[in-house]
Amino acid sequence: MGDETQRGLLNITSEIGKLKAVFLHKPGKELERLTPDYLRQLLFDDIPWLKQMRIEHDEFANVLRERGAQVLYVEDLLAEVLQDKEVRKNFIYDLLKQSKIDSLELHQALYDYMYNRTPEELVEISIAGLQKKDVNLEDREYSLTDYIDADYPLYINPIPNLYFMRDPAAVMGNGISINSMHTDARRREPMLIKYIYENHPLFNKDQSPLWYDYTIPHSLEGGDMLVLSKEVVAIGCSERTSPQAIEILARNLFSGMKELREIIAVRIPPIRAFMHLDTVFTMVDYDKFTIYPGIQDKVEVYRLTRGKNNGITVTPETDLVDTLKKSLRIPSVKLIESGGGDAITAAREQWNDSTNTLAIAPGVVVTYSRNEASNEVLRKNGIEVVEIDGSELVRGRGGPRCMSMPLCREEL
Numbered sequence: 001m002g003d004e005t006q007r008g009l010l011n012i013t014s015e016i017g018k019l020k021a022v023f024l025h026k027p028g029k030e031l032e033r034l035t036p037d038y039l040r041q042l043l044f045d046d047i048p049w050l051k052q053m054r055i056e057h058d059e060f061a062n063v064l065r066e067r068g069a070q071v072l073y074v075e076d077l078l079a080e081v082l083q084d085k086e087v088r089k090n091f092i093y094d095l096l097k098q099s100k101i102d103s104l105e106l107h108q109a110l111y112d113y114m115y116n117r118t119p120e121e122l123v124e125i126s127i128a129g130l131q132k133k134d135v136n137l138e139d140r141e142y143s144l145t146d147y148i149d150a151d152y153p154l155y156i157n158p159i160p161n162l163y164f165m166r167d168p169a170a171v172m173g174n175g176i177s178i179n180s181m182h183t184d185a186r187r188r189e190p191m192l193i194k195y196i197y198e199n200h201p202l203f204n205k206d207q208s209p210l211w212y213d214y215t216i217p218h219s220l221e222g223g224d225m226l227v228l229s230k231e232v233v234a235i236g237c238s239e240r241t242s243p244q245a246i247e248i249l250a251r252n253l254f255s256g257m258k259e260l261r262e263i264i265a266v267r268i269p270p271i272r273a274f275m276h277l278d279t280v281f282t283m284v285d286y287d288k289f290t291i292y293p294g295i296q297d298k299v300e301v302y303r304l305t306r307g308k309n310n311g312i313t314v315t316p317e318t319d320l321v322d323t324l325k326k327s328l329r330i331p332s333v334k335l336i337e338s339g340g341g342d343a344i345t346a347a348r349e350q351w352n353d354s355t356n357t358l359a360i361a362p363g364v365v366v367t368y369s370r371n372e373a374s375n376e377v378l379r380k381n382g383i384e385v386v387e388i389d390g391s392e393l394v395r396g397r398g399g400p401r402c403m404s405m406p407l408c409r410e411e412l
């Protein structure tokens, strides 16, 4: 990575430029800690079969490599930064704080236990959680909390959604937004990215501005963030991303991304099936987007530009397509409706993330093979579709875009 280490690896100025480097997390033991009792709370609808899921995830990573992207795994970079003793100490403290371990004695015992693990084991604990039965703390005196929580099997909860790397952070320009997650189930994920951002030379923190921090109390998730061009960013205002967060992010982007002209805020209905903007709308080529049919009539669109009202002027718009044309300064925009024109098929395939495409070059996308009608309609519109199997991966309700965090794309 020679040069990139010098100037920072991060550079995302579009949704569709050829993908050069991407962050993934390969699903691991954290998925084996999902039980029926906690499924909903952990944002799953079913229990995936981990072995098959990992095969599917490897296929996804291979497709990206074959098309020229460097695949970096969050677990590897985190293990590298945790080699440093000071970083490791702080990380364990933050992990215990985040896990709300308040009892002094338990805190000390778990600290000691984790400090004596290898960086790789510590990474696994931070993702898969820590079961009580795996730590022998028999001799200590119980606190009231210990007695009351005795039936709960874990000291540290798993974070099974980490393989949806899109959401805890997003690269925009040469900076990064480390996001504030909407649900408790995902609250730890951005902390892991923050440790990598602050300590790994590949991220070259001094060259890479921080656009948003996960400690800000207004939720913002990466599935809502689309870098349409150097000059235009779209942000979903959704179940997961608040208008306050969009305004804070907008101010930071306007002051740090000199070429950025406007931010399009797209308000989508706040329901689980449409949890982020990228579950209903993704960019697939210079002037083409795939969209869940009918959603364009249910959204509200606002343009944010540099202005006097605390740095931002907000202009309500009436139509998504007109706004895209105007903002991107292109003569036409093609919306490719998923589902192939049939409402039932469209709804079924959207549930399985048909519109959550990952562009790996202009007009080339990765999708799940199961979404046959939606893939067909993309092809009919001149898009090259690279299919992967996702029968197990999809059970967490996310597709190829959700599973990837692009770090660097070729400039258009």
Ligand SMILES: NC(=O)NCCC[C@H](N)C(=O)O
Pocket (backbone or CB within 6 Å): 042, 043, 044, 161, 164, 166, 167, 186, 222, 223, 224, 275, 276, 278, 279, 396, 397, 398, 399, 401, 402
């Ligand atoms: N960008 C995305 O839409 N990511 C999918 C996240 C799925 C995950 N189970 C969640 O509910 O957060």
